[in-house]
Amino acid sequence: MKTYNCIIVGSGIAAMQLANHLSDQSRVLVITKSTRRANNSYRAQGGIAAAIGNEDAPFFHYEDTIKAGCDFQNEKEVRELVENAPALIEQLKNAGLPFDKDKIGQLALGMEGAHSRKRIVHCGGDATGKHMMEHLIASIRPTIDVMENCFVYELIIQPDSKKCIGIKAKDADGNNEVYFSDNVVLAVGGIGGLFSFTSNDSSVAGDGVALAYRAGAEIIDMEFIQFHPTLLYINGKTTGLISEAVRGEEARLIDQSGMALMKGKHSLEDLAPRHIVAKEIFHQRAAGNDVYLDISMIAKFEEKFPTITALCNKNGISIESGKIPVAPGCHFLMGGIAVDSVGQTSIDGLYAIGETAATGVHGANRLASNSLLEGLYYGKKLAIHLNKQIVKIEMDVTSFHPMKTSSLNTPLFPHKKEIQEKMMAFAGIIRTRSELEVLETWLSEYDHPSFIVNSLDEWSIENIQKLFMLQTAKLVVNAALLREESRGAHNREDFSVENKRWGQLHIVQSKNGTEMRERQREHTEIEIYA
Template sequence: MKMYNCIIVGSGIAAMQLANHLNDQFCILVITKSTKRANNSYRAQGGIASAVGKEDKPAFHYQDTIKAGCDFHNEKEVLNLVENGPKLIEQLKKSGLDFDKDNDGQLDLGMEGAHGQKRIVHCGGDATGKYIMEHLNSTLRHDIDILENRFVYELIIHPTTKKCIGIKAKDKNGQNESYFGHQVILAMGGIGGLFSITSNDPSVAGDGIALAYRAGAEIVDMEFIQFHPTLLYLKGKTAGLISEAVRGEGAHLIDESGKSIMSGKHPMEDLAPRHIVAKELYQQRLAKKEVYLDISMIDRFEEQFPTITAMCQTNGVSLKEKKIPVAPGCHFLMGGIAVNSVGKTSIDGLYAIGETASTGVHGANRLASNSLLEGLHYGQRLANHLNEQLIQEEVVIPYNDLTKDMTVNLPPLPDKEELRAKMMAYAGIIRTSSELKTLQDWLSEYDEWILNDMSLDEYSTETLQRLFMLQVAKLITTSAQLREESRGAHNREDYPTEDERWRQIHIVQSKKGIEMRERQHEYHQVEINA
């Protein structure tokens, strides 16, 4: 049996950054659900937010992040993130990544929503994620084991020490496999696949959160789900993301009559924080009105945004009319697995980074292009932490103690599309207590599945995927029902304003129950020179 020092579950930017920065002495396994390119990082269009401009400072980036996230952050973590941004960009440049430059040979910095400065560093116009991921994959050590098309369905917890010592997975033929290691890192992305309208890769469905929860880890702030305002929308379906960078270049959101939708709705209008723009567009769609992105003011659109251009052409959208039909859809989870500053969860030996984790850097609503920055930052930070640890000689694997009870007879699980439709309808952009209660009642019909601690070994990958989706849907719905205010990406029609009392509260869920935990504030006064 091969023993690994680190088992990394996932293949996005946080996972690959971690793998690239671990010492050569580490024996590493990267295992991923689909292929190593089937992740949200690869799809990312906008870029990396970093205060690298002449007039910009990390202090400004800090302020924009706090404001966009409605003051619900771990301020110390935000400060560390924005201060590390320029260093991370410089490291990528030195390692050979070629960022887009302007005519003077300087970094070509873009503008996006809720940013006060041009600070978005990008590659290939609107293909930043693809370029970064190809770069990180190309620089991986050749001795790192990479396994694709593996569905990880269980964390192996030692029955005596309660330490996470490995994972169970199913290969593409449904055969069970087990892998053991000193540290297990979950870097499996978000929850977009739980909603019928999403920008996410179809494989991203909250698996990491379900795994951690079922193992006993703490899950926090699942009510905060960002809906991106502009997804390409055709015949009732979405066909991909239209980057916020398009609005950063001057595009406007208009209704079917050509009237500006965001005029007078927010001081930043089309570049308002995402939750504000998404809510306005959702209300337009709810009123059966068409919504478009007017790109008539952008010269050389096809050159600046080749990925979006190709996507429009593939889906039969002509750019001659200079307007793109759009609608909001599920984009990013701010909550997730509760972790400390290096990604350690409440279970010994288990870490989480990237969108799977809740670090506190995004607050109640993520600032545009802070996601790739987060993945790079915490991937490197966890690597530095693990590099300083002593590598144990072996993991003690108890004989015959890792198996659970045999499977039991349970009712049929719902179809995935039915679950996605209900999540979009009842736990989507605008929520109410009655709709959330309807969803809770429906989910409770499957509590025998969700709450049962039976063995999962004999179930198919498809069944396990639906079980995990139900599990995470219940976590989201419970948190959304409990938070009786509107804050950031959590919009409650029956509680439309922010409540100072609720700003102090994290909603923490685990197998032990639900806890309303007081937030630990770490305020930092950031000095800004005039």
């Protein structure tokens, strides 16, 4: 029997931060469907937000986060996140992470959208995620088991206690394996793979949400999906991210005639919150107009943004031309698996951290560069929590039957590309009831009650992945239909302004049904100066 104190599903920044902070006494398995470098964290360009500048303080970081998220956050969680950010950066710096420095040897601070001050620390110009992940991967202790190319397809729930006691996984050859654990942590990223235009790694497709939902966990705020304004756009496809840090260096969005796109649209113009900029680009492209990022004013662009330069060169875009064609794409899920302050889900023994978890810090729209910060903070916080309860692994698995035979024939699912194209067309940046209902009807054609309860032991990885994508898509569409307002990253063209009736409510979904739950409004105070 393969038993652990903690199984971590995923290999991004939240997963690796957790693994690195778990006690040496804890037996740990990190398991990922692809490789440990195939995740959104590794692809992150911009950096990590932290109030460490002389004219900055956690209070200002808090204000910017709340404003960007349309005041839909758990204020206590936001306060703790921003107050812990400077210490987390200091710890990484002391551990040898090579943050970029300015001319006088201090940490270089960048500006990004919706921030009131320069507070983005970065590595290698626009390769922060790569440097961060290589640092964390190198720090993993040899006694931690790391399994790559293993697809987790089911959470094992003990019938009597309803506690999560392990996982089922398929290796690259489709062979089934079972692993038991005191605690299971989902840290598998977001849902970018549900959409045809996305900045996400190709392995990211909503697995965490689907796994938790199928096991009976609560899923929350699935309508809040951030679309990054600037993905490289070539021949009708998006091929990679153009970091917001480029606009932080005064690049500006222009239309095909050279006119400034964001002028007069928002007080921050090109550095307005992402949902506002993405919406403007969407409208331009919907009208048949091309949109470009004008970078002609940025001196030594290749030195400041080597990753973006390489991406453009690879796709035949000349940096010397001074213009990069861009379009919005799915970037980040603000909702996800409902968790408490340490990542505990509604199922005992099951935790979630990182983008797959709805921690309450992002509200209706995430502030730029708060994602890597969230992974660092909650990865360490959960490790501290789990380290307090390490016990000798003794679990009763006599009632568990490792593999079940399913009487349900494998269904004929649509191609992944068709799911992605329909999600982009009908549940993307701008939504309407009529389009969402069209998508809801199409998704219902692949709906079968047995898909929730039947074992997937005999299914192929490809069909399980499609099932997960369809189930996660249904959660998104249902929530987007229910929230009859526009708030943050949720844009309903038929309800263009915030609706007070919906302003205080979360949409919570589980196998038991859907409910509206009053959001937490815990009074919190934060000092203006750190």
